[in-house]
Amino acid sequence: SATSWDKQQQSRISHGKKNKLPLPPSPPGGLPIIGHLHLMGAQPHLALRDLAKKHGDLMLLRLGAVPNLIVSSACAAEAVMRMHDHVFASRPRSTVAEILFKSSMGVAFLPYGEQWRKNRKLVTAHLLTVKKVKSFGQARRDEVRLAIAKIRMHASTVIDMSDLIYSFSNDLVCRAVSGKFFMEEGRNQLFREIIEMHMALLDGFNVQEYFPRLAQFDLLTRVVSGKVKKLQERWHQLLDKLIDAHANKSSRNLIDDARNEQETDFIDVLLSLQQEYGLTSDQMKAILIDMFAAGTDTSYITMEYALAELVRNPHVMAKLQAEVRKNTPNNQQMVTEENLGNMTYLKAIIKETLRLHPPAPLLVPHQSMVDSNIDGYMIPAQTRVIINAWAISRDPRSWDRAEEFIPDRFITGSTVGVDFKGSDFQFTPFGAGRRICPGLNFALATVETMLANLIYCFDWELPTGREDIDMTDVFGLTMHRKEKLFLVPKPFDHVLEN
Numbered sequence: 001s002a003t004s005w006d007k008q009q010q011s012r013i014s015h016g017k018k019n020k021l022p023l024p025p026s027p028p029g030g031l032p033i034i035g036h037l038h039l040m041g042a043q044p045h046l047a048l049r050d051l052a053k054k055h056g057d058l059m060l061l062r063l064g065a066v067p068n069l070i071v072s073s074a075c076a077a078e079a080v081m082r083m084h085d086h087v088f089a090s091r092p093r094s095t096v097a098e099i100l101f102k103s104s105m106g107v108a109f110l111p112y113g114e115q116w117r118k119n120r121k122l123v124t125a126h127l128l129t130v131k132k133v134k135s136f137g138q139a140r141r142d143e144v145r146l147a148i149a150k151i152r153m154h155a156s157t158v159i160d161m162s163d164l165i166y167s168f169s170n171d172l173v174c175r176a177v178s179g180k181f182f183m184e185e186g187r188n189q190l191f192r193e194i195i196e197m198h199m200a201l202l203d204g205f206n207v208q209e210y211f212p213r214l215a216q217f218d219l220l221t222r223v224v225s226g227k228v229k230k231l232q233e234r235w236h237q238l239l240d241k242l243i244d245a246h247a248n249k250s251s252r253n254l255i256d257d258a259r260n261e262q263e264t265d266f267i268d269v270l271l272s273l274q275q276e277y278g279l280t281s282d283q284m285k286a287i288l289i290d291m292f293a294a295g296t297d298t299s300y301i302t303m304e305y306a307l308a309e310l311v312r313n314p315h316v317m318a319k320l321q322a323e324v325r326k327n328t329p330n331n332q333q334m335v336t337e338e339n340l341g342n343m344t345y346l347k348a349i350i351k352e353t354l355r356l357h358p359p360a361p362l363l364v365p366h367q368s369m370v371d372s373n374i375d376g377y378m379i380p381a382q383t384r385v386i387i388n389a390w391a392i393s394r395d396p397r398s399w400d401r402a403e404e405f406i407p408d409r410f411i412t413g414s415t416v417g418v419d420f421k422g423s424d425f426q427f428t429p430f431g432a433g434r435r436i437c438p439g440l441n442f443a444l445a446t447v448e449t450m451l452a453n454l455i456y457c458f459d460w461e462l463p464t465g466r467e468d469i470d471m472t473d474v475f476g477l478t479m480h481r482k483e484k485l486f487l488v489p490k491p492f493d494h495v496l497e498n
């Protein structure tokens, strides 16, 4: 039952040069106007996996007015993010992002082109380098220490670990963006509110994104754009204040600090590069907003799932605890980053967490720039591309006992060398190719240090009367656990034990 849209596409293509190539298969049941949107439901990552089982690893879905290529196997992901990366490295337009950022976008929402390359280079060469991530070691130590102290205060009682881990993640990103003095003024809470608002508006399958023409008129869009404008005002007010305060510091100090790669924050670095890169103040703010939005939720989600999986799998927890405690000298109150080097099981646990619970289950949508031939199918220019990384990293064709939490699979066996750095396409929680997450090292440093310390300093128990942890997810651009993680920490005193 081909819709008129399908017929139009077919005829457009058959009149083109590549008239021999078919479009990828499409599920039947596409409706006028909404297309396949009604098949998505509340859990699109699941719905898309089930549809792919019937229709193939490359499948074309029409969501509203927009054609979407759904990518559901390691092989298909490799075709899109390696072989044809240059075709698919753009982003679709986003009504919400356009209202939010007006003409100046940061990195994540910019279409492929000169501006994206420039901003992306700024971020990868100056804000998120290995060296820069290392320079935040003291910041991580301070923030972890604070978090551990907070937990100690409530030892042996039930505490809301979701809230604690979220605050930790938020505080650390705030400190990287804007330094210590920011904290003293208690702005973190304000940022937390703004980021939560931001994520809610940019989340999930936003109806507006699929009806670009309708979107200009309908009431829902007007309500949403009202909210987005309010959000934009709040971001600008806060960031303007911070940037002004930084600019007022002696400019000589700023440049010296930046050269020395001391713990200069992102605002310092951007100010020191403003002339070289010809950065406007709006572009600076847009880049900073991207750092907050991309860095906070994702790291929090990873730490929370990891802790939840550890408590649900006591033998894994025991093995990790033994590793962390063995590799940390007896007289230390905390695990330092130097101690992490030999903790291979910790690293395997973080991988396994990202395999089963990739924080961005469908990555961030890509878009094709020109017509291309993928596995013998014609993919027209301007096709939106959704990579179901969640389904691919649970695909039994690539993984044994794919649904189980087994960190050892990264230590022995057939998947031992598999990593998330963008060259193993069965496992791409950070994406791959030109659009791969530039914050990977920043995120890993955060997650490893925090997790090691949570496990070193405490034994973890479920609240009395609780048998298990509910792992139900709430879908979105980032997907998190539905229930808050309530646990009881029992302090473990290393100095006394030894």
Ligand code: HEM
Pocket: 107, 108, 109, 120, 123, 290, 291, 294, 295, 296, 298, 299, 302, 358, 359, 360, 363, 364, 365, 429, 430, 431, 432, 434, 435, 436, 437, 438, 439, 440, 442, 443
């Ligand atoms: C566990 C934590 C994280 C995960 C799982 C994650 C995952 C991702 C994914 C899947 C993408 C999209 C890739 C694609 O388009 O194919 C992305 C993009 C991005 N991430 Fe991350 N991320 C994490 C942490 C961070 C952090 C801490 C930062 C910065 C401080 C960051 C900054 C960005 C930026 C700026 C982009 C946009 C890149 C572009 O469009 O060129 N991420 N991330």
